[in-house]
Amino acid sequence: xxxxxxxxxxxxxxxxxxxxxxxxxxxxxxxxxxxxxxxxxxxxxxxxxxxxxxxxxxxxxxxxxxxxxxxxxxxxxxxxxxxxxxxxxxxxxxxxxxxxxxxxxxxxxxxxxxxxxxxxxxxxxxxxxxxxxxxxxxxxxxxxxxxxxxxxxxxxxxxxxxxxxxxxxxxxxxxxxxxxxxxxxxxxxxxxxxxxxxxxxxxxxxxxxxxxxxxxxxxxxxxxxxxxxxxxxxxxxxxxxxxxxxxxxxxxxxxxxxxxxxxxxxxxxxxxxxxxxxxxxxxxxxxxxxxx
Amino acid sequence: xxxxxxxxxxxxxxxxxxxxxxxxxxxxxxxxxxxxxxxxxxxxxxxxxxxxxxxxxxxxxxxxxxxxxxxxxxxxxxxxxxxxxxxxxxxxxxxxxxxxxxxxxxxxxxxxxxxxxxxxxxxxxxxxxxxxxxxxxxxxxxxxxxxxxxxxxxxxxxxxxxxxxxxxxxxxxxxxxxxxxxxxxxxxxxxxxxxxxxxxxxxxxxxxxxxxxxxxxxxxxxxxxxxxxxxxxxxxxxxxxxxxxxxxxxxxxxxxxxxxxxxxxxxxxxxxxxxxxxxxxxxxxxxxxxxxxxxxxxxxxxxxxxxxxxxxxxxxxxxxxxxxxxxxxxxxxxxxxxx
Numbered sequence: 001x002x003x004x005x006x007x008x009x010x011x012x013x014x015x016x017x018x019x020x021x022x023x024x025x026x027x028x029x030x031x032x033x034x035x036x037x038x039x040x041x042x043x044x045x046x047x048x049x050x051x052x053x054x055x056x057x058x059x060x061x062x063x064x065x066x067x068x069x070x071x072x073x074x075x076x077x078x079x080x081x082x083x084x085x086x087x088x089x090x091x092x093x094x095x096x097x098x099x100x101x102x103x104x105x106x107x108x109x110x111x112x113x114x115x116x117x118x119x120x121x122x123x124x125x126x127x128x129x130x131x132x133x134x135x136x137x138x139x140x141x142x143x144x145x146x147x148x149x150x151x152x153x154x155x156x157x158x159x160x161x162x163x164x165x166x167x168x169x170x171x172x173x174x175x176x177x178x179x180x181x182x183x184x185x186x187x188x189x190x191x192x193x194x195x196x197x198x199x200x201x202x203x204x205x206x207x208x209x210x211x212x213x214x215x216x217x218x219x220x221x222x223x224x225x226x227x228x229x230x231x232x233x234x235x236x237x238x239x240x241x242x243x244x245x246x247x248x249x250x251x252x253x254x255x256x257x258x259x260x261x262x263x264x265x266x267x268x269x270x271x272x273x274x275x276x277x278x279x280x281x282x283x284x285x286x287x288x289x290x291x292x
Numbered sequence: 293x294x295x296x297x298x299x300x301x302x303x304x305x306x307x308x309x310x311x312x313x314x315x316x317x318x319x320x321x322x323x324x325x326x327x328x329x330x331x332x333x334x335x336x337x338x339x340x341x342x343x344x345x346x347x348x349x350x351x352x353x354x355x356x357x358x359x360x361x362x363x364x365x366x367x368x369x370x371x372x373x374x375x376x377x378x379x380x381x382x383x384x385x386x387x388x389x390x391x392x393x394x395x396x397x398x399x400x401x402x403x404x405x406x407x408x409x410x411x412x413x414x415x416x417x418x419x420x421x422x423x424x425x426x427x428x429x430x431x432x433x434x435x436x437x438x439x440x441x442x443x444x445x446x447x448x449x450x451x452x453x454x455x456x457x458x459x460x461x462x463x464x465x466x467x468x469x470x471x472x473x474x475x476x477x478x479x480x481x482x483x484x485x486x487x488x489x490x491x492x493x494x495x496x497x498x499x500x501x502x503x504x505x506x507x508x509x510x511x512x513x514x515x516x517x518x519x520x521x522x523x524x525x526x527x528x529x530x531x532x533x534x535x536x537x538x539x540x541x542x543x544x545x546x547x548x549x550x551x552x553x554x555x556x557x558x559x560x561x562x563x564x565x566x567x568x569x570x571x572x573x574x575x576x577x578x579x580x581x582x583x584x585x586x587x588x589x590x591x592x593x594x595x596x597x598x599x600x601x602x603x604x605x606x607x608x609x610x611x612x613x614x615x616x617x618x619x620x621x622x623x624x625x626x627x628x629x630x631x
Contacts, residue, residue, distance in 0.1 A: 006414065006457070123318070181409055182404045182405075182406060182409040182410035183409065183410050183411055183412040183413075185371055185404070185410075186402065186404060186410050186411075186470075186473070187412075187423070187424075188371070188395070189369055189370055189371045189395060189401070189402050190398065190401070190423070190424035190427070190428075190477060191370070191394065191395035191396075191398070192423065192424060192427055193427075196427065200415075200423070201412050201415075204412075204414045205412070205413070205414055
């Protein structure tokens with residue numbers, strides 16, 4: 001009798017939590033519309049030529065000059081907010097996932113290798129990471145974004161530099177615990193080469209805490225990117241991300257044109273909350289001490 | 293096969309020592325620099341041990357916990373590099389020299405004490421058993437599952453175990469899987485480090501009998517480590533008694549159990565609780581006086597002299613060497629020659 005793989009068992013348990021399943025559905029939906037934004041958005045918000053200033057700052061439901069309804073209103077440049085949010089989500093998801101994935105690989109490799117090697121290499125790497133973690137991530141990201149300049153890859157680089165340390169520390173802790181276990185000794189005494197032992201034994205067994213950190217850090221990356229853009233250090237004005245849309249609408253909040261800030265904010269919150277709820281469920285399932 | 297491999301010696305340990313230096317953390321170093329006292333003495337877990345195991349022979353290694361028998365097992369198995377001395381399996385060195393020693397041979401494999409810790413929980417049984425053989429080219433990766441199934445059958449498990457995970461098996465079954473993993477590497481020497489100590493008593497006999505049957509079938513040489521005198525007597529051709537990192541007595545199992553020469557062996561055998569069947573004799577056993585001294589500061593001379601009932605003044609000064617004490621038997625005691 002072949003047993004269901006751990007992944008299949010994981011999914012069976014995951015399905016029992018309706019909130020998590022709903023959150024996952026929201027994430028998938030957001031990822032889909034973000035991916036398909038160029039085809040489903042009524043307007044290309046990056047094409048300045050298509051923006052009509054006569055349509056600027058219109059409330060939700062306004063029928064614009066382009067022949068379609070601005071369901072979420074328009075901003076100060078006459079951008080359709082629904083389109084801008086779809087494109088903004090696209091950028092947020094891209095940057096969050098790319099920064100999270102690169103930081104994951106970099107941090108996991110560094111932390112696991114340090115734990116495996118031990119001795120002076122481990123001490124140097126981990127002390128440096130401790131030092132970096134004593135600075136707030138937002139501070140580091142701000143300085144780097146200011147130094148590197150605007151642009152998608154610059155922002156991703158800044159986020160990765162700010163976030164890999166969390167992955168490295170988690171990977172180090174998990175790998176150090178696994179390193180001491182008999183099955184690692186058994187593999188080394190076969191003998192299997194160190195590389196194979198790290199990749200086939202230590203890393204797969206260190207994955208659960210790393211996956212939990214990954215969900216939190218992707219949400220953090222999205223929030224950090226929004227913060228940087230809000231402060232004007234993120235992406236160029238021609239490619240408004242959610243953070244910049246919020247910043248642009250900020251000055252109109254008190255004049256009653258709430259929608260320019262609020263709707264991008266709602267989109268951002270829904271995305272981050274959904275990721276965190278899925279992350280909570282994953283953490284509960286992967287933590288053996290919480291197992292029923 | 294090397295020349296000495298054919299001479300009948302499977303394992304040769306020459307002057308092997310293993311010290312564990314304490315890990316001095318940065319904080320301790322600062323404390324030491326400021327005049328604090330920091331433990332810097334190293335533990336001599338194995339102290340100048342030499343022994344040989346002939347092909348097809350089983351050597352039982354006995355001693356109290358902390359005497360260094362597991363460390364000696366790990367040296368022979370190529371898990372730990374020795375601090376001094378050499379260990380050869382069939383004439384080949386077990387580990388490379390240098391700063392990061394690596395195990396060189398596949399001819400010695402290990403069975404660990406705890407089958408709940410020694411199997412990777414995220415690997416399927418078939419992969420666990422075939423991983424090493426595939427890496428070392430004993431079998432093509434296309435035939436890995438069949439190869440694993442064959443070895444699982446040899447240890448009495450169904451081939452349908454191949455796609456399953458360790459958590460689906462009991463302790464005894466897991467230890468069978470661990471045995472299959474070790475044997476699938478087609479070793480000549482098997483180091484068994486307390487292979488039944490963490491199993492239920494009812495399972496212990498099954499696993500022991502399996503080991504004995506496979507030893508006969510595959511003509512294995514075994515180093516069998518246990519603190520259980522009865523188990524060791526049951527499986528061993530020869531036994532070695534360890535005390536604080538040194539071998540105090542070695543010889544054919546029957547002779548050592550019948551005529552122990554070293555006072556420690558005598559005390560150890562006398563301390564085993566005996567089942568008294570004829571009723572009137574009160575069930576009493578004599579524990580060895582005193583505690584095992586700290587391996588950080590072993591007593592000078594013979595390590596056992598503080599607890600020894602027949603110690604002489606010279607025992608606390610001069611460390612006794614192993615000397616002949618009968619056919620095939622040797623004991624490290626100053627009194628042996630005069631007896």
